[in-house]
Every structure is written in structure tokens, then in C-alpha cells.
Amino acid sequence: MRTSKLPHVGTTIFTTMSALANEHGALNLGQGFPSFEVDNVWGDLVKKHIDAGRNQYAPMPGIPELRSALSTKIKRSYQQEFDSASEITVTAGATQAIFTAIQTFVHAGDEVILFAPAYDCYAPAIELIGAKAIWIELRYPDYQIPWKEVAEKMNERTAMIILNHPHNPSGASIDASDIQQLISITKDTDCIVLSDEVYEHILFDERQHQSVLRYPELRDRSLAVFSFGKTFHLTGWKMGYIIGAAALMSEFKKVHQYNVFCCNTPVQYALAEYLEDEEKYLSIPKFYQEKRDKFNLQLQSSDFEILPSAGTYFQLLNYKKISDASDVEVAVEWTKKYKITTIPCSVFYPNQLDEKVLRVCFAKDDATLERAVEILSQIKA
Numbered sequence: 132m133r134t135s136k137l138p139h140v141g142t143t144i145f146t147t148m149s150a151l152a153n154e155h156g157a158l159n160l161g162q163g164f165p166s167f168e169v170d171n172v173w174g175d176l177v178k179k180h181i182d183a184g185r186n187q188y189a190p191m192p193g194i195p196e197l198r199s200a201l202s203t204k205i206k207r208s209y210q211q212e213f214d215s216a217s218e219i220t221v222t223a224g225a226t227q228a229i230f231t232a233i234q235t236f237v238h239a240g241d242e243v244i245l246f247a248p249a250y251d252c253y254a255p256a257i258e259l260i261g262a263k264a265i266w267i268e269l270r271y272p273d274y275q276i277p278w279k280e281v282a283e284k285m286n287e288r289t290a291m292i293i294l295n296h297p298h299n300p301s302g303a304s305i306d307a308s309d310i311q312q313l314i315s316i317t318k319d320t321d322c323i324v325l326s327d328e329v330y331e332h333i334l335f336d337e338r339q340h341q342s343v344l345r346y347p348e349l350r351d352r353s354l355a356v357f358s359f360g361k362t363f364h365l366t367g368w369k370m371g372y373i374i375g376a377a378a379l380m381s382e383f384k385k386v387h388q389y390n391v392f393c394c395n396t397p398v399q400y401a402l403a404e405y406l407e408d409e410e411k412y413l414s415i416p417k418f419y420q421e422k423r424d425k426f427n428l429q430l431q432s433s434d435f436e437i438l439p440s441a442g443t444y445f446q447l448l449n450y451k452k453i454s455d456a457s458d459v460e461v462a463v464e465w466t467k468k469y470k471i472t473t474i475p476c477s478v479f480y481p482n483q484l485d486e487k488v489l490r491v492c493f494a495k496d497d498a499t500l501e502r503a504v505e506i507l508s509q510i511k512a
């Protein structure tokens with residue numbers, strides 16, 4: 132047996148907790164995916180393009196119609212022009228875009244700055260190259276980026292900073308002052324900013340999403356990653372895209388073409404057509420904000436501390452009034468005892484920092500959320 136390239140990686144917590152949820156018939160608020168039906172136009176839309184014979188390989192960076200629709204969307208959302216021919220690539224979900232971007236720009240021995248708690252796909256991609264993850268902690272309760280520490284950790288080996296905002300798992304967002312810090316810290320360096328913005332449209336209370344694409348000062352060094360799965364409740368379709376300056380994108384495509392080469396053709400045509408109606412994405416913040424508000428309001432009389440959630444479809448709950456047990460123990464015990472499954476936040480920290488916080492996903496239908504509130508409200512010390 133050859134030595135593992137990822138010796139520390141086992142089964143992910145999402146798989147473990149979902150299996151436990153199934154075993155115990157528990158309500159699963161663990162993994163982040165919607166439980167409600169998708170827009171009913173999709174079936175006809177995709178079938179139309181399959182029937183029209185659009186079933187062979189797409190152009191490597193994506194079909195021109197979809198890239199053009201995305202260029203328009205970015206202009207509308209972030210007031211910046213990105214050339215559909217040279218600055219946009221369609222990917223197999225955000226995950227592939229992230230993996231490919233890391234492969235493209237990070238060399239063995241480089242350092243990559245990452246923020247914990249972190250979504251789980253960044254660190255293994257860095258480790259596979261033989262580069263080093265430099266972790267910076269975002270801490271309970273507000274999970275803001277400590278920019279002074281970022282500046283201290285930057286050096287000539289720093290190849291990349293990976294940002295994720297709105298942030299999974301905390302639901303925190305960044306504002307314009309964070310971006311100013313980012314600009315000043317990365318100015319005159321060759322550090323790439325990889326900005327994971329899959330929750331760009333799931334941002335609440337009239338906040339403006341601070342995409343790196345808004346900022347011409349970051350253009351020479353930033354790539355932003357998005358997910359149709361997250362935006363249109365189609366996580367199983369694994370479709371996403373990445374946007375950045377032509378010089379960066381041309382390097383990205385060198386790797387992308389040997390990674391997947393291209394993505395699902397009829398679905399790309401369907402997405403291009405769907406994007407013609409901007410209401411489809413402009414209506415999303417309201418849709419999820421109503422879910423967040425209803426869920427949190429009903430939970431107010433419970434013994435959980437409900438942490439502020441600026442965006443994403445995740446809500447953090449602190450349970451320190453209820454139990455002293457570790458978050459992993461609590462998540463497992465409550466799946467078995469109360470039949471509700473959550474994700475312990477310590478798993479998003481490389482050092483398993485346990486702040487007695489659980490993550491729940493509220494991208495669920497009303498009946499599921501009501502049942503979840505009923506169960507959570509019964510859990511007492």
C-alpha cells in the first residue's frame with residue numbers, strides 16, 4: 132500500500148452525521164442542502180435542450196450563452212465588466228473551481244492563509260500540492276477576520292488567501308472596511324485572493340455583498356467562485372463558475388482543461404436561459420431571510436443562544452446553558468435521544484476548537500423547520 136497523500140482525512144462529519152440521522156430516524160439539519168422543491172420550470176428547460184440535440188461536449192470554458200449571461204449578471208450585481216470570452220469559466224460546482232484554482236496558483240512549499248472555522252475542501256487541496264495551510268481563527272461570537280494577524284502572517288511564501296463570505300459555518304459577512312484591509316495587505320504582493328462567494332445571494336437585512344469583483348484595486352489578483360447549486364437550490368447538479376482577470380483565467384484554464392475539460396452541456400443552456408430573468412436570483416435574500424427570521428423567532432424561548440446570522444442558510448446555536456459536554460458528543464447524543472441532527476462547529480477548526488456551538492441548516496421546508504423548533508425547544512439542561 133502506498134503512503135496516503137491525505138493521512139489525516141477520514142470520513143467527513145457530514146457523511147457520519149447523515150448516516151447517524153438515517154439510522155435513528157432523526158430530522159437532519161446537518162448537511163447544507165435544501166429540502167424543498169426546485170423551480171418547476173427546470174425539467175422542461177433541460178429537456179428542451181436535450182431534445183434539441185445539445186448533448187455533446189461544451190466548449191472548454193463553458194457555452195458562450197452562459198458566459199455572456201454571467202457577464203451581464205456580474206455587471207448588474209457588482210458594476211464591473213468581466214469579459215465573457217476570457218474572464219469566466221463554468222465549472223463542475225464551486226468545489227472544482229476551488230480545487231483547480233489552488234492547483235493552478237499554489238506551488239509546493241508555498242503558504243496559503245485560511246480562516247477557521249472553514250468549509251472542508253480548502254485544506255486537503257493545499258496539502259495535496261505539498262503546500263502549507265496557515266490557519267487564522269475566527270472566534271465565537273462574531274467570527275470577524277482579525278486583519279492584524281493576517282498582515283503578520285503574510286510573507287514572500289504566501290501564495291494565496293482563501294476567503295469565504297458570507298461565511299459557512301458562522302453566517303458572518305464582511306463589509307467594505309474588510310475589503311480595504313484586504314486591498315492594503317495584498318497590495319504589491321503576488322498573493323492571489325481566492326474568494327469563495329457561493330452564498331452571494333443569501334445575505335440578509337439589506338446588506339450589500341462585498342464581492343471582490345466590485346473592487347478594481349483587487350482585479351489583478353482575485354478570483355471569485357460561485358455555485359448555481361447554492362443559488363438555485365440545485366446542489367445535486369454540481370454546477371458553478373469562476374470569474375477573474377484574463378491573465379489569471381488563462382492560467383486557470385490550463386489546469387481546468389485537464390481536470391474536467393468542460394461541464395454538462397444541456398444544463399448550461401438551461402442555466403443561460405434561466406438567468407435571463409434576474410428576479411430568479413434577486414428574490415433569494417428575501418426567501419431565505421423569511422426562513423431565518425421565522426426559525427429564530429420561534430426558537431427565542433428555547434435555552435439556546437441564537438448567534439447573529441448575516442448570511443448563508445446556516446444558523447449557529449450555542450448550547451452552553453444546556454450542557455457542558457463537547458459539541459461532538461452533544462450532536463451525536465441528541466441525534467439518538469431527541470432525533471435531531473446538527474453539525475458540531477469544532478469540526479470546522481483544524482484544532483477542533485470547541486466553543487459549544489452547533490450549526491443547523493434552515494434551507495428546509497416549513498414543516499421541517501417547525502418540527503425542528505419543537506424538538507430544539509424541548510432540549511433543556
Ligand SMILES: Cc1ncc(COP(=O)(O)O)c(C=O)c1O
Pocket residue numbers: 163223224225226227250295299327329357358359360361366369370371
Ligand atoms: C463555503 C462553500 N463553498 C463551496 C461549496 C461547494 O459548492 P458546490 O456544491 O457548488 O461545489 C459549499 C457547499 O456547501 C460551501 O458551503
